[in-house]
Amino acid sequence: LTTGRLSKVLQLTLAVIKPDAVAHPLMLEALHQSILDNNFVIVRCKDLVWKRRDSERFYAEHSGRFFYQRLVEFMSSGPMRAYVLAREDAIRHWRQQMGPTKVFRARYTSPASLRAQFGLTDTRNTTHGSDSPESAQREISFFFPEFHVEEWLEKEEPLFR
Numbered sequence: 001l002t003t004g005r006l007s008k009v010l011q012l013t014l015a016v017i018k019p020d021a022v023a024h025p026l027m028l029e030a031l032h033q034s035i036l037d038n039n040f041v042i043v044r045c046k047d048l049v050w051k052r053r054d055s056e057r058f059y060a061e062h063s064g065r066f067f068y069q070r071l072v073e074f075m076s077s078g079p080m081r082a083y084v085l086a087r088e089d090a091i092r093h094w095r096q097q098m099g100p101t102k103v104f105r106a107r108y109t110s111p112a113s114l115r116a117q118f119g120l121t122d123t124r125n126t127t128h129g130s131d132s133p134e135s136a137q138r139e140i141s142f143f144f145p146e147f148h149v150e151e152w153l154e155k156e157e158p159l160f161r
């Protein structure tokens with residue numbers, strides 16, 4: 001998260017490998033490896049399955065959109081893997097690594113991105129990443145309620161300098 005002087009050195013983001021990608025062992029392996037290859041530190045990692053109501057709550061901001069029902073259905077359809085990732089400028093780096101939401105756009109504009117390589121459709125697009133420091137804070141708490149961002153940064157950030 002971006003908090004004053006901490007921002008330039010270290011940022012946290014929430015990354016998720018979605019059910020489509022967790023279901024395929026080689027894809028899961030490739031996505032996990034790409035996190036390690038891109039200089040992220042894995043701060044927390046867990047596998048979990050959402051109930052439908054978790055999915056609805058997480059994506060409440062999209063509740064009016066035409067894809068909401070299939071998104072909610074899909075995200076509660078099987079196991080996924082969530083990470084708290086740390087590095088400098090983590091939010092932007094992880095989103096860049098994922099590529100655009102829409103798979104065909106990803107294939108044209110960023111063929112090396114994860115969604116371009118592994119995405120099937122705009123909904124089954126392999127990964128999620130927080131889009132701002134505020135959503136990173138909210139989403140990290142959503143997936144890891146026992147994890148305290150500020151506390152962690154205070155303790156660990158000096159070690160990254």
Ligand code: RTP
Pocket residue numbers: 062067071100101122123124125127128129130131
């Ligand atoms: P996210 O919130 O997951 O980081 O994705 P995003 O900002 O790249 O995309 P957003 O527009 O916020 O959409 C949230 C999630 O909804 C699914 N989606 N499906 N046309 C479709 O079927 C469609 N459009 C979006 C995607 O899974 C996207 O991650």
Ligand code: MG
Pocket residue numbers: 131
């Ligand atoms: Mg979004």
